[in-house]
Amino acid sequence: MVEAWVAHQVPQCGYCQSGQVMAATALLKQTPQPTEDDIAGAMVNLCRCGTYNAISAAVRQAAQA
Numbered sequence: 001m002v003e004a005w006v007a008h009q010v011p012q013c014g015y016c017q018s019g020q021v022m023a024a025t026a027l028l029k030q031t032p033q034p035t036e037d038d039i040a041g042a043m044v045n046l047c048r049c050g051t052y053n054a055i056s057a058a059v060r061q062a063a064q065a
């Protein structure tokens with residue numbers, strides 16, 4: 001997951017990122033091939049920097065690994 005985060009340069013200020021990575025990891029443990037709706041439904045932690053598109057891309061990449 002962290003490799004996908006780095007590949008998509010997800011973090012901005014970094015404040016929310018540990019929680020985002022944990023939420024993404026939990027999502028893929030429960031749903032290894034998530035849909036966009038699954039990702040949107042699971043990634044509900046707030047990010048003041050608005051990294052949501054990059055988060056979604058990283059989760060999709062991690063799901064394909």
Ligand code: FES
Pocket residue numbers: 010011012013014015016017046047048049050051
């Ligand atoms: S990266 Fe800044 S709050 Fe999410």
